[in-house]
Amino acid sequence: MYFPSWLSQLYKGLSRPIRRTTQPIWCSLYRRLVQSSQRRNPEFNSFAVRTNTCGELRSSHLGQEVTLCGWIQYRRQNTFLVLRDFHGLVQVVIPQDESAASVKKILCEAPVESVVRVSGTVISRPAGQENPKMPTGEIEIKVKTAELLNACKKLPFEIKDFMKKTEALRLQYRYLDLRSFQMQYNLRLRSQMVMKMREYLCNLHGFVDIETPTLFKRTPGGAKEFLVPSREPGKFYSLPQSPQQFKQLLMVGGLDRYFQVARCYRDEGSRPDRQPEFTQIDIEMSFVDQTGIQSLIEGLLQYSWPNDKDPVVVPFPTVTFTEALATYGTDKPDTRFGMKIIDISDVFRNTEIGFLQDALSKPHGTVKAICIPEGAKYLKRKDIESIRKFAADHFNQEILPVFLNANRNWNSPVANFIMESQRLELIRLMDTQEEDVVLLTAGEHNKACSLLGKLRLECADLLETRGMVLRDPTLFSFLWVVDFPLFLPKEENPRELESAHHPFTAPHPSDIHLLYTEPKKARSQHYDLVLNGNEIGGGSIRIHNAELQRYILATLLKEDVKMLSHLLQALDYGAPPHGGIALGLDRLICLVTGSPSIRDVIAFPKSFRGHDLMSNAPDSIPPEELKPYHIRVSWPTDSKAERAH
Amino acid sequence: MYFPSWLSQLYKGLSRPIRRTTQPIWCSLYRRLVQSSQRRNPEFNSFAVRTNTCGELRSSHLGQEVTLCGWIQYRRQNTFLVLRDFHGLVQVVIPQDESAASVKKILCEAPVESVVRVSGTVISRPAGQENPKMPTGEIEIKVKTAELLNACKKLPFEIKDFMKKTEALRLQYRYLDLRSFQMQYNLRLRSQMVMKMREYLCNLHGFVDIETPTLFKRTPGGAKEFLVPSREPGKFYSLPQSPQQFKQLLMVGGLDRYFQVARCYRDEGSRPDRQPEFTQIDIEMSFVDQTGIQSLIEGLLQYSWPNDKDPVVVPFPTVTFTEALATYGTDKPDTRFGMKIIDISDVFRNTEIGFLQDALSKPHGTVKAICIPEGAKYLKRKDIESIRKFAADHFNQEILPVFLNANRNWNSPVANFIMESQRLELIRLMDTQEEDVVLLTAGEHNKACSLLGKLRLECADLLETRGMVLRDPTLFSFLWVVDFPLFLPKEENPRELESAHHPFTAPHPSDIHLLYTEPKKARSQHYDLVLNGNEIGGGSIRIHNAELQRYILATLLKEDVKMLSHLLQALDYGAPPHGGIALGLDRLICLVTGSPSIRDVIAFPKSFRGHDLMSNAPDSIPPEELKPYHIRVSWPTDSKAERAH
Structure with missing residues (x-):
């Protein structure tokens, strides 16, 4: 959808003025990125064989000898060529004199999307040929030498039409899709926003970035956990849905303030706009209450918010779960x-x-x-x-x-x-x-x-x-939802209880007595963060008292406490009061960039069936490679018949 | 080993001077951390219910009303109590007057390692009772109120003796082990060093932090890859040993400079000092040569090096593989x-x-x-x-x-x-x-x-x-090893070739002709980074030419190119020249902290058999949970007999 918009603007915009547009185009990428990285100016040419990026050249570079590397974006009548890199576009004049015949041959014959290196001088464009819409529109490159670094074969489609094709095609040729303005912008914004979150947590507030294992043990009721067979017969690791247990154990271990940009796994089969692996900003701290975590997160989002958006206003409003349901009919209200x-x-x-x-x-x-x-x-x-x-x-x-x-x-x-x-x-x-x-x-x-x-x-x-402007597209409306119920009736058996969130959530201080009388009525210290009607985070103050945790797990939830004995034991040995939160990074970046799908903010996403369409994962495995893991495939009966053909 | 050394120093050091020691003790943790975070001073008390950390109080705080939260480290004759948090230790005076009976009761009865909150006034220690070895040794806390936040049950061992116990016990009670000075120091140093690496890559040199999938497809010869069964019969994801393919595809996608602190997986069965999951600083850039990557990494290590160590001197010396073998008999020489x-x-x-x-x-x-x-x-x-x-x-x-x-x-x-x-x-x-x-x-x-x-x-x-000082323990001796052979004879059949590193490694520019005549003699553009005799990183300039890559895979290595068709195709569609490196983070931090094992720089490591001794992973899975994945356990025959008992 957006690919042709910026790309066609580019094609049109090279030598004649184009109409004003609100679509993002290449020319604004660098400006946006520099703005949003707080006037830090990374050195993009260090260690590389170029002297400059294509997008950075201006009149101030006039007369400089430069070496550029990039992709051939466009060629016009064998006289001009537009070279592209991640940074932007620059016009290159193809030399026409006899003595430069070899350079001309290279630049005229290389197919579009080939990679070339050119060296030459930055010169002014002839009067009247400047392009004010293009950041490099005042200059062009007079080439002296050129080298074809890699020729591009005929593409499987016109690149102009690429974004009009199905998403399946975009995912199959993801490496081409990544060259689009939008994907470059999304991935770079994501990287910068996470970097600023790290600065806030690590440098400003003393959080420790700690990696926790992903080869773990199944959790009670962890039916959505991927399994990883081990070399011990019948023993499996599980890929955890979150580092919940580990972050609590880190608090017991006195780490005081933990965060991690954590890879998490959830096997929900085929669900649109869900990914089997996803990323969360995972946070836990000791000696904190609900207000503390809320202020921490408000500051985090304010600090890391991209500078090309309106600043985040804090504190965020708060509603109770009951109010949210009564006023908006949902626990994640769109308050725009x-x-x-x-x-x-x-x-x-x-x-x-x-x-x-x-x-x-x-x-x-x-x-x-x-x-x-x-x-x-x-x-x-x-x-x-x-x-x-x-x-x-x-x-x-x-x-x-x-x-x-x-x-x-x-x-x-x-x-x-x-x-x-x-x-x-x-x-x-x-x-x-x-x-x-x-x-x-x-x-x-x-x-x-x-x-x-x-x-x-x-x-x-x-x-x-129908044309009404109801929700301002530049508006980001954050909301805390609090005072959730601690338990819900089990779907399959409404007379039994299950945790509304997870069994480590602490009850609301005013409702502890209800646990022993009317547990259904007890509220929790869980909080959700909602942005524009999407849940982008959730967390809670945790139970730090082993007795209370045991009572909830064994008596109220009828869980097998043996599977969590290590956690219960940890609570017995001096666990501090603690709480935390996890923000869904993919969803957050999706909303910030205004992308239609979380797949647009992930470099190599899976399809909604969980396939990698580029490499064709998951894949068949020869039986001898299953042997060390003591497993065999149970072929479904109809599938057996299929295989026989 | 080190646990009793700092702990016993602490016990000894509270009210009387101790002998000078070179062992790390709590008092130096804060100083080291502040030094190594480049004079940035994180706010450790933001959002928390305390006013100060235990370790930060000095004479300059005299007269201040403070609230502290921490663990009871030690109690002496019901008159003093030492409170510990991640930051350090502080002495608390237990009030003896009648009116404070309830406070006295709490502080005298709470077992060691219980968590308490105390509020009171910072006062001077009586003349002669200052402890110059303790950063907080000039002051103590006159308590007004105290609250027992969580009582600690009787520990399964004397905490003083903990480090003398087996490593298995330390891993089983990891949350207690994490409270040690050494684990706190190691994990915090790791977090800070990685943070500085990110600053260098992202903020100074324009690298983009991009997450790549861990649910991927098996790679040719990927016999050491963990499998993850999918819900499609007979189809499996593989957990990749590195993001190698993805980082190259990102370069084809024009991302120009990529890095990731990447979780990687390798199933080598039981091997001491290896972990089934490990972390590498994964880097790739376009339009770069070997020298470029080497300078990048030298700068990275210099920038991120902890300030409490001698600075890193660059450039690092370089030897060829042949020289290394001739001079040191190994490709990872200890040049100290x-x-x-x-x-x-x-x-x-x-x-x-x-x-x-x-x-x-x-x-x-x-x-x-x-x-x-x-x-x-x-x-x-x-x-x-x-x-x-x-x-x-x-x-x-x-x-x-x-x-x-x-x-x-x-x-x-x-x-x-x-x-x-x-x-x-x-x-x-x-x-x-x-x-x-x-x-x-x-x-x-x-x-x-x-x-x-x-x-x-x-x-x-x-x-x-025997007592000779041969290697200076403060010396970090880096070395590049270059010009490795591109291929090695296969172990099982020496007449066939296999890649010395991986099949994407580019040949040495002077040796390309040898690929067609005497491939065994061709050198590669692979480089290893060695520190004190340990390989801590390796990388290469990659092949960006599809034809050359096909020739090497199909003709020389006799690999099934179909499994890599997506990568070969990507090289055909305008792949830029590129190269990269990966640093083994666990090993690097292990060397920097002088730890005996990489398990000491990982919060929750696996035992050498791949077990999580705390939670008991991997674990048995009920057969009904295997069904959605279309797998069954193949019990070995003797194991069947065992199960029958």
């Missing part, structure tokens, strides 16, 4: 826009509308609504239809669309039963304007909120595709 | 001391000594010797015996000890056949002194050198155990 869920039960206490009456008479029965701004203008009749169908199909709920203009209550005859006084009260409560639409539902509190939360997001997308 | 191998063939051209005659008459036949300084003084008769036995058993070679004092040629009657003129020539060539011993051998060049190389190291160890 309003359309909050409003409880309008009181308006309908005496209603004659049957399904509202029904709902309100039941326990936790409520009437809730959201207001779609200018909905009457932007939403079509069929949108309302599909909203109602969605509610019926997925939530078994009725949705009642209410328009201020009573004539437009399409398909909801019940709306006619809303009395004028109710309508006025509704307008007041929901703060609706002339063209707004109210979506109203009734039912059990959580269910009604969840439904409206989904509809809130669906309608926002819909309004935006 | 002499005892070089000298070719003395010419002295014996006309000898009457049979085995010398024999050796010299054969192809590549030589007579070689090393000189053991003061060997006559330090080596015993039985040492010479065991040296000769070693040479006979492992190399099938004769060793002739030659003393300047002819009477002492124990057990080598042939030495009497050495003529006076030969003896004088030998003294001149070898530059021997009165009490030296010359060890002489004859045979094929490489074999003779290898043997003398081993004896050189053995004798150095021997001399040092």
Whole structure:
């Protein structure tokens, strides 16, 4: 998608002015990077056989003898050539005089995307031929010598069309895709942002970067852990989903402040926009409370935030899990826009509308609504239809669309039963304007909120595709969600409990007594960090008391404590109070760069089926290489038949 | 070993002066860390519930109200208590007055290694009770309030004796071991050194930190790669031994300068001082030659070198592989001391000594010797015996000890056949002194050198155990070894070739023609970095020409090129010339900290059998958890019998 946009701008932009564009193009990469690296200016030419990068040359270099290395981006009528490196583009004049015939031959015959080295002089472009859109647009290179370092074979597609091709093709030829502006920008921004996080943690706040093992032991309930067979029969390592146990053990070991940019593994089979291996900024510290961790992370993001974005404002707002659910119908609210869920039960206490009456008479029965701004203008009749169908199909709920203009209550005859006084009260409560639409539902509190939360997001997308500017694309809206429940009923057996997050999460100090009476009601000291409606981090204050940990694991969760005996023992031997957090780096960078997928911020991602389309991993292994690991393949029966063919 | 040394110093040093010692103790940790972090002073108390660390308090804090959190290190007669955190130690006065009975109770009853929080005032120690050996030795804390944060159960051993116990016990209770000065120092130094490397690469030289996958496809000949079964029957990921392919593909992708602190995996079964997962500083850059990479690394080590060591002097000396073998009998010479191998063939051209005659008459036949300084003084008769036995058993070679004092040629009657003129020539060539011993051998060049190389190291160890100071413990002697052979004969079939390093290594520019005539003679552009006789890094300029890469893989190495088709294709599509290096981080930090084992610089290492002794990984997996991966355990027959019991 973006590849042709910047590349075509480049092609167009070489010798004649182009229209102003908001698309990122090569010319801005260097500026952005230099800005965002805080006026540090890395030496890009040290140790290399070039004297300069293509993108750095300016009028101030006029007359200098330079040696450049790069890829042939474009050639025009055997007179000009545009050379590209990671830094930018520069125009090279192909010499036309007889004496330079060999240089001309090299530069004219080398296919596009070949790698060349040229030496020559920086000269002014002839008057009138400057290109103000191009950072190097005032100069060009008068070549003296040229060397073809590597010829490029015919590419499997026109590189201009590359981004229009399927993502599968981009992943198969990832090394070509990486040459795009966008991938260069994404990977360089990622590197710089992580570097600044390290500076903040390590140099400013005394955190210690400690590597923890990835060949570990399975964790209780670790059903999503990849296995690694060992040379001992029947014994397997597991690739951990996070360094959770290790970071806690480091606190017991007195390391005080730990962080790691940690590789983690999760085998969820095929899931779009998930990767089997991913990276988290993993943090743990001792003698800290929830506020401490929150301030630490606010400072971390503020410090590491790219300078080409609006600065991060701290502290971030905080809502409780209960508030988030009631107001946004989700525990990861997108707070870039309003359309909050409003409880309008009181308006309908005496209603004659049957399904509202029904709902309100039941326990936790409520009437809730959201207001779609200018909905009457932007939403079509069929949108309302599909909203109602969605509610019926997925939530078994009725949705009642209410328009201020009573004539437009399409398909909801019940709306006619809303009395004028109710309508006025509704307008007041929901703060609706002339063209707004109210979506109203009734039912059990959580269910009604969840439904409206989904509809809130669906309608926002819909309004935006219809042209409304609802969410500022430059806005980054952070939010803490706190006071989660400590336990949830098990899906397969709702009378048993499971941890809402993980079993090491400490209970809320005010709710400890509930563990022994009504554990379901106990809140935890877990906190989630949400950015623009995406969970980008989560953490908690941990249990440091061995007795409490044992009680929760054995009595409440009915886990086999033997598998965690080392951790329980560690808590017995002087574990300090501690807490931490993990930020999902891939997701964070994806949001910061505005990329459509996390695959765009990972150099070599897997497809959603977990395949590396470039190298074709995973791969078959000859049986003799399985032997040392004492395993055999169990071929599924139908697959056996396939193999026989 | 070191645990009791610093700990006992601490115990002794609290209220009375101790003898000067060269052992590292807590008091020096902070000073060292602050020095080595280049006068940056991290804020260790931010976000925490303490006001100060235990180790930072000085006379300048007198009168301040402070809150400290730490472990009870020691208690003396219920009057004093020493509190420890990662930063150091501080003395706390246990209040004796009635009104503070509850504080006294807490501080007197909490077992050693319990975690407490105390608040109080920094006061001067009474005159005469200052401890100049302790950074906090001028002050103590007058406690007002105390809280027991976590009581420590009875430890499984006296912590004073911990380091005297087996390493297995240290690994089982790693979280206790981590509290030791030495582990704290090692892990913090590691973190800081890596941080400085990142600053150098990322901020000063424009390298991009890029993460590459660890779930990959097996590489040709990758017999030492761990397997990870996928959910597709018969398909496996492999955990790569290095990001080699990815870093080259990043260069093809135009990333120009890549680095990563990369987790790598190698399954070598049980090998002492190897880890199944290890870390390398992985570097690759485009448009660079061998000299460029060498300068880059020299600068990197100079920049990141801890400030409490002597600075690194650059450039590092370089020897060729051939010289290294001839002079030191190894490709990783320890250049901290002499005892070089000298070719003395010419002295014996006309000898009457049979085995010398024999050796010299054969192809590549030589007579070689090393000189053991003061060997006559330090080596015993039985040492010479065991040296000769070693040479006979492992190399099938004769060793002739030659003393300047002819009477002492124990057990080598042939030495009497050495003529006076030969003896004088030998003294001149070898530059021997009165009490030296010359060890002489004859045979094929490489074999003779290898043997003398081993004896050189053995004798150095021997001399040092006898009290000679041969290698300065503060000396770090770096060395580049270059011009390795590109291929070696395969061990199992010496008529076939295998890569001396890996198949992507570029041939030496002067030797490309040899690939088509005498490939065995071709040298490579591989380089190793050696520190004090340990290989700490290796790299090469890579092949960027697809044709050459295909020829080497298919024709010379007879590899299945299909498994590398993605890499070959990438080289076809505009791969720039590139090269790189990888430094073994664990080994490097081990040498810098002077640790006996790499396990001492890794937070949670595996035992030499690949076990995590703390958590007991690898572990058994229930058969139902193997099902999604389509594998079964093949129990060895005897193991089946075992299981039946």
